[in-house]
Amino acid sequence: MEKTLTINGKKVSFDKEKNLLEVIRKANIELPTFCYHSELSTYGACRLCLVNVEKRGLVPACSTPAEDGMVVVTNSNEIRELRKIIVELLLANHDRECTSCHKSEHCQLQTLARRLGIQSVRYKKIVKDTPKDFSTPSIVRDPNKCVLCGDCVRFCEEIQTVGAIDFSFRGSHATVSPSFGKSLASSECIYCGQCTRVCPTGALTIKSDVTRVWNALGNKDKKVIVAIAPAVRAAIGEAFGIAKESGTEAAGKMVTALKAMGFFKVFDVSFTADLTIVEEANEFVERFTKGEKLPQFTSCCPAWIKFTEQYYPDMIKNLSSCMSPQGMFGSLAKEMLPKMYGIKREDLVVVSVMPCTAKKFEATRPELSKDGIPDTDIVLTTQELARMIEESGLSFANLEQSAFDMPLGFKTGGGVIFGNSGGVAEAVLRNVLSKENSNDMDEFAFIRGEEGIREANLKVGDKDLRLAVVYGLGNARKVIKQIKNKEKEYDLIEVMACPGGCIGGAGQPVYDKLEVRNKRTKCLYENDSVLELHKPQDNPYVQQVYKEILGAVGGEKAHEILHTFHTNRRRITEKPFLIQAATDANCVKVNVCFGTGCMLRGSQKILKSILDFVESKKIADKVEVKASFCFERCSRGPVVSVGTTVIEQATPEKVTKEIEKNLK
Amino acid sequence: MENQGKFDKVCQILDENGRDKARLIPILQAVQEVYNYLPEEILTFIASALDISPARVYGVATFFAHFTLKAKGKHIIKVCDGTACHVKRSTTIIDAIRAKLNLTAAENTTKDMLFTLETVSCLGACGLAPAMVIDNEVYGQVTPEKVTKIIDDMIKQEEK
Numbered sequence: 050m051e052k053t054l055t056i057n058g059k060k061v062s063f064d065k066e067k068n069l070l071e072v073i074r075k076a077n078i079e080l081p082t083f084c085y086h087s088e089l090s091t092y093g094a095c096r097l098c099l100v101n102v103e104k105r106g107l108v109p110a111c112s113t114p115a116e117d118g119m120v121v122v123t124n125s126n127e128i129r130e131l132r133k134i135i136v137e138l139l140l141a142n143h144d145r146e147c148t149s150c151h152k153s154e155h156c157q158l159q160t161l162a163r164r165l166g167i168q169s170v171r172y173k174k175i176v177k178d179t180p181k182d183f184s185t186p187s188i189v190r191d192p193n194k195c196v197l198c199g200d201c202v203r204f205c206e207e208i209q210t211v212g213a214i215d216f217s218f219r220g221s222h223a224t225v226s227p228s229f230g231k232s233l234a235s236s237e238c239i240y241c242g243q244c245t246r247v248c249p250t251g252a253l254t255i256k257s258d259v260t261r262v263w264n265a266l267g268n269k270d271k272k273v274i275v276a277i278a279p280a281v282r283a284a285i286g287e288a289f290g291i292a293k294e295s296g297t298e299a300a301g302k303m304v305t306a307l308k309a310m311g312f313f314k315v316f317d318v319s320f321t322a323d324l325t326i327v328e329e330a331n332e333f334v335e336r337f338t339k340g341e342k343l344p345q346f347t348s349c350c351p352a353w354i355k356f357t358e359q360y361y362p363d364m365i366k367n368l369s370s371c372m373s374p375q376g377m378f379g380s381l382a383k384e385m386l387p388k389m390y391g392i393k394r395e396d397l398v399v400v401s402v403m404p405c406t407a408k409k410f411e412a413t414r415p416e417l418s419k420d421g422i423p424d425t426d427i428v429l430t431t432q433e434l435a436r437m438i439e440e441s442g443l444s445f446a447n448l449e450q451s452a453f454d455m456p457l458g459f460k461t462g463g464g465v466i467f468g469n470s471g472g473v474a475e476a477v478l479r480n481v482l483s484k485e486n487s488n489d490m491d492e493f494a495f496i497r498g499e500e501g502i503r504e505a506n507l508k509v510g511d512k513d514l515r516l517a518v519v520y521g522l523g524n525a526r527k528v529i530k531q532i533k534n535k536e537k538e539y540d541l542i543e544v545m546a547c548p549g550g551c552i553g554g555a556g557q558p559v560y561d562k563l564e565v566r567n568k569r570t571k572c573l574y575e576n577d578s579v580l581e582l583h584k585p586q587d588n589p590y591v592q593q594v595y596k597e598i599l600g601a602v603g604g605e606k607a608h609e610i611l612h613t614f615h616t617n618r619r620r621i622t623e624k625p626f627l628i629q630a631a632t633d634a635n636c637v638k639v640n641v642c643f644g645t646g647c648m649l650r651g652s653q654k655i656l657k658s659i660l661d662f663v664e665s666k667k668i669a670d671k672v673e674v675k676a677s678f679c680f681e682r683c684s685r686g687p688v689v690s691v692g693t694t695v696i697e698q699a700t701p702e703k704v705t706k707e708i709e710k711n712l713k
Numbered sequence: 714m715e716n717q718g719k720f721d722k723v724c725q726i727l728d729e730n731g732r733d734k735a736r737l738i739p740i741l742q743a744v745q746e747v748y749n750y751l752p753e754e755i756l757t758f759i760a761s762a763l764d765i766s767p768a769r770v771y772g773v774a775t776f777f778a779h780f781t782l783k784a785k786g787k788h789i790i791k792v793c794d795g796t797a798c799h800v801k802r803s804t805t806i807i808d809a810i811r812a813k814l815n816l817t818a819a820e821n822t823t824k825d826m827l828f829t830l831e832t833v834s835c836l837g838a839c840g841l842a843p844a845m846v847i848d849n850e851v852y853g854q855v856t857p858e859k860v861t862k863i864i865d866d867m868i869k870q871e872e873k
Contacts, residue, residue, distance in 0.1 A: 206766070206769075211766070212765070212766030212768055212769055213766065213768060214768055215766065215768035215769050215771065215772040216772045216776075217768075217771055217772045217775040217776070218775045218776065219775070219776045226768070227768055228756075228757070228760075228766070228767035228768040228770070228771040229753055229756075229767070229771055229782075230771075236768070237766065237767075625754075626720075626752070626754040626755070626758075628720050643758060643761070644761065648761070648762065653724055656720075657721070676720065676758075678757070678758075678761070
């Protein structure tokens, strides 16, 4: 039987909507909210979605299930006044420097204040002057603008399972911060930036590199080139109200805009995405044939890489050693372009435009630099590029289209679909399994989809190729757990941190409705379909680059320029803590790792045996014992250091023997 | 050996609670019993042992007034500032103790780690207002002069 309820006197039918709020919104009534995101758990903190339900009074619509026969009023003088009070209270202790705020015009607090007709704040202004956190290359945290809706906290915990930030303290002292009030850079933050997307105010924003780019463009000694990531073209139109247009058009307009702004050349990261596929697929075929280091994880997503380095050091070997397309672009550009243009390496400035905040962090990785010069100098997000276009006064909607520069501007559809979840996997399949002369772009379309975990099983000769496509790091954690428990087996796994893949990246124009993401996805697939070629290996310029610079696919030179390495990353930066102090100045210093990996492998037992040994030999004054968090050798734990010797897979015998040796 | 004993105890507390993240609060309570406060590195250790983020543990530890992240002194002075004590001028008691021990609202532990001054909302001894508890001993109807003397006596006791 059809279920109905009455909203403002109108009958509305409903079925499986999660809550009353969803039903009301379906009826085209925009109830205001701060803390409600359909992707996240319901929190019910902001109280803005209060509605009057007959016989119940005022209830928050987000945490009230819809019931048959309910009579709901969403708009009355009482409700409007209450909402006004809530927003005014939030404004009273909010840093209201709107004009210079990064979220200005996208701020929900600003929008709501306008929507609710707030013209003055009746409460006393409380000025908090907490310092901003500029510690990371990707995200800026300004606690003075936080409204404590907890969207960031829940995204980080529920979708990414990182939990780098959380509420601390209580009442009027409550704040959102990393552990112990430290900087974000010293936390486990993976820089996916989704907190900046869901933050309704300017409390979490993307760190802007716009000024650095203008400065580089204004420097006559530098040649500044730029490369645009696949996903950017599908979304930048949204910033200029032309979202209906297809992605190719936005790419062409972007090229025109970037040229007008003074960039020397405009290239396409889709080119190096093609290159990534050729290298990564080659690496995969090798591993697959030998049955080694499987499953192979893709390595394009910098947030996923940091996540693996922090939480799964034992699976680092499973990551593809390929750089990301951005990494490859920077490395290749700095290798080939200075010669081509007859300039010095240090005078070439490589800018990339990314849908991603973690790419800013990736560009700072020391492995992705040469002689102290980073391969990619500056990373702009889609949002920042849109701002630069605005700053330069260009009317984006009316711009003509221009073509990318060659050679690094030519791509196949395989490189373009990188921006979608499943795109990398699909491009790998096109590379590995497509027949020589086939140009069928829909052959592997079964891997496309909206779910966060998708699987496919293919026959390759007499072998099974088991594939998984994952987005959201919580989903990645699930899959890894299944692999470790031997419930599942895969050969190739594509992982992207952001929902929907790069098109849903935090650097893209802020979106709220999930349809926006689907539209971007569709846009990239359409872009693929209008391109001449679809298989990355067919890209003639990729073939040329191998011939002239890189040599063989997967060869020595290709490795030097296109591959990198990943290492364990210290997740916890705490100092070791003293278990037993020694009085002797020349004491033997023993350090037992108590990181998660080592602890599971028995570091507690080892510590106990060391202390028993020290006591039984009566050498307590000569041996100092500390427990530390991570030696970054988790796969070979438990790890104990004695003096300068580091013992892996330590046993009580090995350690005591080493202590005795050191005492002599 | 004192640190080892404490650390052993922390591991034991974790084991007794089955390393269950739902038992974070009882674990923190027990650990605070051991250390007298919650040291940062121990909180991080607990987070890693329970497989939850350090930010969550920090959040819980800062939420409850019962938990403290700062080392406390040997003797804990709790002055009641509940309604009854407040109208009986408990603030003069607090001021007198602060002046005597050279403390402020932010710095509530003496440098020699002998005393920590806390204000509490109600000790449930309103009939004795203004009331104060040092360690587990209750002092009723105190005056600035009386508290100064009590503290003087305690310091003398310590010096012996």
